Amino acid sequence: MISILHRLSRSITHLLVFSLMALLGCSDSADERPQFAFVTNGVASFWNIAAAGSKAAAKEAGVAVTVVMPDGLTDQTRKLEDLITRGIDGIAVSPINSANQTDILNKAAEATILITQDSDAPESNRLAYIGMDNYAAGLMCGRLVREALPEGGEVMLFIGRLDQDNAQLRRQGCIDAIVGREPDSTRRDPPGASVLSEDGKYNILGTLTDRFDRAKAKANVEDAITRYPNISAMVGLFVYNPPAILEALERTDMLGKVQVIGFDEDESTLQAIQDGNAIGTVVQDPYKYGYESIRLLVGLNSGEESNLPADRFVDVPPRTIKKENLETFWKNMKQLLEDK
Structure with missing residues (x-):
């Protein structure tokens, strides 16, 4: 009181x-x-x-x-x-x-x-x-990864930093959904360690942080492409991470060859969903x-x-945005910003 x-x-x-x-x-x-x-x-x-x-x-x-x-x-x-x-x-x-x-x-x-x-x-x-419940939002993001890779594959996560409560929960939810674990928001996998699903289909290679440095965010993606030539999907968990992934993939001629799953509603991310270069994004409000x-x-x-x-x-609550509901979401977001 x-x-x-x-x-x-x-x-x-x-x-x-x-x-x-x-x-x-x-x-x-x-x-x-x-x-x-x-x-x-x-x-x-x-x-x-x-x-x-x-x-x-x-x-x-x-x-x-x-x-x-x-x-x-x-x-x-x-x-x-x-x-x-x-x-x-x-x-x-x-x-x-x-x-x-x-x-x-x-x-x-x-x-x-x-x-x-x-x-x-x-x-x-x-x-x-x-x-929002960031762990639940992370689970939603992980489910998008599984949808993008029904047969499994190698996945890398990218995020600004892991000091924040929301970042830790979001990342863990994403990992747990990808590898098919029972949800547990208290679980914490080490950032540098790989996580393999029990059936061996999904391998989370690690989590790369950039401390809000946009150049570092892009360099992380380029390094991952070089180190893991068989990488199947990349997940950007902060708003600027998906655009950095998309830019690095385009620069290395890998756009469309690696599945991109995003977080938040940066216009570059939304455009990529519209163009078919990203499967979807989990948005906050x-x-x-x-x-x-x-x-x-x-x-x-x-x-x-x-x-x-x-x-x-x-x-x-968070929402999942994919191509089928993108137009309405994007229109409403633009309207809110124009009105203010």
Whole structure:
């Protein structure tokens, strides 16, 4: 529960900020609307869609939102510190490394209203998580791989980093579905190890990370093509990974010879599905992440704590996009962005 003392401390912080502005001779036209922040875990097209949703919700509610797109773990931590210092009314953050950010997240939770979105930090004092079940989404992605390779084959996974809670769960779900295991979201296969299905049909060669470095992401794909000439499928688990796979395959004249399975809704990925160069992608709803984050923060800031679900999880289910449902999905996505 957000206590009266908690709200009072935020009010005092705001009063001190405005008083300091007056002493410094700042204009009295400062924006006095409630101020919220939507903090991503990097810079990507996925987050542009989420930002549009957060701004739409802020406009409807008559509040202000600052979208913060940090460059790595250190930058995200520093920017969270800055937001706390500013006396922000609420923060929705996608933690880059929840295990190592508990201190800063709890500091934010003490100073303001804190929720997580996209990737959770369940050990922190955040009030709620808005997003999807990443393990379930990974299972959906793995099923796409099996659909693309009914006779089996060699598969490589590509992802930005594995520090994040969502990345670990997404990857593991994908692996478990490909090799046909009983689902277990607590399982963790080592990133560098290969995983072979019991029937020997599917061999997951490993998981290559790039730390959000687009050049490295492409180089990883090219290295995999060279090292594994019999590779059958490549799976990109972050939004920019499928486009990197497609570009590297085209450059090496392997486009159409290796099955591509994606995650998220980058336009290059969607175009590849339309062109027959990717079988499908599992999409989140970043627009709704942004929209629901601000909507929930506004309600909590107004004392509407009854809006919190009992399990503190606002579920935004993933979807599988293939050629048959691509047109409608793409049209709706473009419309949302055009409207905002």
